[in-house]
Amino acid sequence: MDRGKLRLRQLEALMAVSDHGSITNAATELGISQPAVSRLLSDLGDSLGFSLFDRKKGQMIPSQEVRFLQPDIRRVLELMRQISDVSQEITKRRAGHIRIACLPGFATNHLPEIVAAFLKERPGVSMTIEPDRPERILEWMIGEQYDFGITDGFAGHPAVESTNLEIRTVCVFPAGHPFNSLDVITPADMATENIIHTRRDSEFFSQLSKAFQTENATFNSLLEIRQFTAACELVCQGTGIAVVSELDAVKYTNQGLDFRPFAPTLPHRLSLVRPITQQPSMVTLEFMELFADSLQSFLIET
Amino acid sequence: MDRGKLRLRQLEALMAVSDHGSITNAATELGISQPAVSRLLSDLGDSLGFSLFDRKKGQMIPSQEVRFLQPDIRRVLELMRQISDVSQEITKRRAGHIRIACLPGFATNHLPEIVAAFLKERPGVSMTIEPDRPERILEWMIGEQYDFGITDGFAGHPAVESTNLEIRTVCVFPAGHPFNSLDVITPADMATENIIHTRRDSEFFSQLSKAFQTENATFNSLLEIRQFTAACELVCQGTGIAVVSELDAVKYTNQGLDFRPFAPTLPHRLSLVRPITQQPSMVTLEFMELFADSLQSFLIET
DNA sequence: GCAAAATATAATATAATGTTATAATAATAT
DNA sequence: ATATTATTATAACATTATATTATATTTTGC
Numbered sequence: 001m002d003r004g005k006l007r008l009r010q011l012e013a014l015m016a017v018s019d020h021g022s023i024t025n026a027a028t029e030l031g032i033s034q035p036a037v038s039r040l041l042s043d044l045g046d047s048l049g050f051s052l053f054d055r056k057k058g059q060m061i062p063s064q065e066v067r068f069l070q071p072d073i074r075r076v077l078e079l080m081r082q083i084s085d086v087s088q089e090i091t092k093r094r095a096g097h098i099r100i101a102c103l104p105g106f107a108t109n110h111l112p113e114i115v116a117a118f119l120k121e122r123p124g125v126s127m128t129i130e131p132d133r134p135e136r137i138l139e140w141m142i143g144e145q146y147d148f149g150i151t152d153g154f155a156g157h158p159a160v161e162s163t164n165l166e167i168r169t170v171c172v173f174p175a176g177h178p179f180n181s182l183d184v185i186t187p188a189d190m191a192t193e194n195i196i197h198t199r200r201d202s203e204f205f206s207q208l209s210k211a212f213q214t215e216n217a218t219f220n221s222l223l224e225i226r227q228f229t230a231a232c233e234l235v236c237q238g239t240g241i242a243v244v245s246e247l248d249a250v251k252y253t254n255q256g257l258d259f260r261p262f263a264p265t266l267p268h269r270l271s272l273v274r275p276i277t278q279q280p281s282m283v284t285l286e287f288m289e290l291f292a293d294s295l296q297s298f299l300i301e302t
Numbered sequence: 303m304d305r306g307k308l309r310l311r312q313l314e315a316l317m318a319v320s321d322h323g324s325i326t327n328a329a330t331e332l333g334i335s336q337p338a339v340s341r342l343l344s345d346l347g348d349s350l351g352f353s354l355f356d357r358k359k360g361q362m363i364p365s366q367e368v369r370f371l372q373p374d375i376r377r378v379l380e381l382m383r384q385i386s387d388v389s390q391e392i393t394k395r396r397a398g399h400i401r402i403a404c405l406p407g408f409a410t411n412h413l414p415e416i417v418a419a420f421l422k423e424r425p426g427v428s429m430t431i432e433p434d435r436p437e438r439i440l441e442w443m444i445g446e447q448y449d450f451g452i453t454d455g456f457a458g459h460p461a462v463e464s465t466n467l468e469i470r471t472v473c474v475f476p477a478g479h480p481f482n483s484l485d486v487i488t489p490a491d492m493a494t495e496n497i498i499h500t501r502r503d504s505e506f507f508s509q510l511s512k513a514f515q516t517e518n519a520t521f522n523s524l525l526e527i528r529q530f531t532a533a534c535e536l537v538c539q540g541t542g543i544a545v546v547s548e549l550d551a552v553k554y555t556n557q558g559l560d561f562r563p564f565a566p567t568l569p570h571r572l573s574l575v576r577p578i579t580q581q582p583s584m585v586t587l588e589f590m591e592l593f594a595d596s597l598q599s600f601l602i603e604t
Numbered sequence: 605g606c607a608a609a610a611t612a613t614a615a616t617a618t619a620a621t622g623t624t625a626t627a628a629t630a631a632t633a634t
Numbered sequence: 635a636t637a638t639t640a641t642t643a644t645a646a647c648a649t650t651a652t653a654t655t656a657t658a659t660t661t662t663g664c
Contacts, residue, residue: 006386008309023643039643042643043620054580064582065584068388072381075381076378076382076385080378090371096366097366097370278363281366281370282352283366309651311651335654337611337653338652341612359661606663610659611659611661612658614655615656616654616656619651623646626644627642628641630641
């Protein structure tokens with residue numbers, strides 16, 4: 001009776017006939033010939049072991065048994081259609097989920113625009129963005145908790161693949177400050193100013209202080225912060241001046257902040273990282289590429 | 303890229319490999335050869351347009367994209383299994399839903415035992431039992447609201463198919479009553495008793511009163527009720543005596559009620575009805591048969 | 605680099621799914 | 635009722651999906 005397994009096509013035929021009242025209509029609907037549907041149904045009837053339809057004035061009325069099964073059958077067909085649709089979206093890099101860990105600065109600053117533009121084009125895609133300290137970001141990559149990380153001061157790790165970028169840095173100062181008459185700002189120019197800078201144990205700080213030492217300029221440390229964005233905020237307030245990545249500086253130009261290139265050229269080393277063991281999804285790869293591109297205009301030319 | 307439709311077998315293979323870590327294991331699990339699985343996957347990969355697995359030390363790790371689809375895929379496979387299982391139950395007449403409309407007496411009296419036994423054997427079957435007056439039961443049959451009806455005084459209707467049964471009737475009296483010395487009770491015997499009977503406009507009442515008239519016996523009407531069970535209750539209380547269907551009488555023998563055959567033989571005409579337009583499901587047919595059988599020993603032999 | 609294991613490919617058989625042509629059946633009109 | 639028409643079933647056959655076995659190619663672990 002029922003040795004044959006249920007086949008999807010049979011269920012499709014069943015529902016088409018249920019919904020359109022006749023085998024002929026169902027065949028038209030499915031875009032196949034009438035005998036094809038006829039046979040699908042007779043096969044299904046054989047394997048189910050009960051009659052599928054009762055005839056009533058030329059209408060095919062689903063039997064009680066079929067009506068009992070219909071909700072589940074509809075659900076299966078609907079789900080198959082959905083899987084198919086979502087696959088299409090995925091193929092077009094428009095569906096999936098991306099988990100990003102980034103420096104707190106990026107979570108509020110550059111990243112949101114990129115993310116917004118990316119998601120707008122891809123209705124099925126969702127994201128998790130987790131801002132945290134570089135150490136944690138590294139841990140997350142190693143533990144494969146996140147697909148993509150944006151960090152700095154990355155020293156390399158066997159489980160993490162990284163792309164290292166050198167962002168231009170600039171000296172930022174309040175809009176009315178005399179520095180706005182200069183084209184380039186050097187340590188010597190800054191010798192009389194109060195300086196807001198990153199932590200003393202950061203790589204960027206040691207580069208900066210070395211530049212001052214080389215030129216024998218005084219370094220008036222006023223304030224130690226962790227993030228460039230915080231420095232910019234303080235510079236806006238007139239608290240002091242700072243050397244920060246141009247990426248951060250540009251966001252504050254309409255908030256009473258001005259900036260000029262800093263000489264010598266000091267790179268702000270950013271790292272785009274991902275777990276090496278895990279093959280990234282194609283949406284992730286696309287996002288990583290888009291993000292790297294978005295930084296292109298801020299890179300130090302080599 | 304993706305002209306081919308998704309096939310169920312491909313999804314099965316995908317999940318088997320996901321769950322068992324290798325194509326070889328998946329093949330064993332599915333009970334087919336390794337190359338078969340290999341090709342199902344490669345076909346699926348072609349039609350989906352993204353890679354399905356990453357290799358990691360001989361383990362096949364589902365890609366991000368696949369992991370994204372897995373919940374839906376599992377749901378589809380689970381549903382297919384379920385549909386298949388339920389079909390089996392239906393084939394074995396063990397699943398479905400039966401809607402029964404019956405006289406109120408049956409809802410509490412004979413029907414529950416039958417229903418209980420029937421459902422016990424068929425875990426997937428559910429029922430709706432709606433007790434109501436004969437007029438409503440008829441309406442429900444015509445409107446195809448119910449699959450099966452138990453009624454009386456049914457005069458026939460073009461939209462309703464019926465099986466008519468004649469149930470034996472007996473005279474019921476309180477256990478200690480002098481009637482218990484008699485083998486058969488006649489109208490003459492009852493002439494001095496107060497009688498509880500059905501409505502004057504019922505077919506059964508007219509039969510009963512005609513029997514009294516034929517024998518020139520006095521008919522002392524005490525109380526008019528609708529249901530035989532109500533009459534039995536009152537007889538137990540010593541309110542009077544009655545002629546009721548044996549079916550009802552037997553239920554009260556352990557509640558202080560006794561009964562003897564009534565002569566002449568008066569049939570209680572029951573009708574088992576169903577909508578003629580609607581092909582009954584096979585569980586329904588089976589139940590109808592079982593129910594008819596359960597009445598067999600109460601029928602007037604012909 | 606080599607042996608063992610796992611996977612992919614090729615050639616081919618069988619079952620599923622489609623086709624067209626035609627017979628059988630049910631519904632409707634004369 | 636009988637003829638007409640519409641619908642469904644069946645037969646013969648083509649194509650595609652799914653399996654097989656045999657064999658080549660990778661990958662993994664030492």
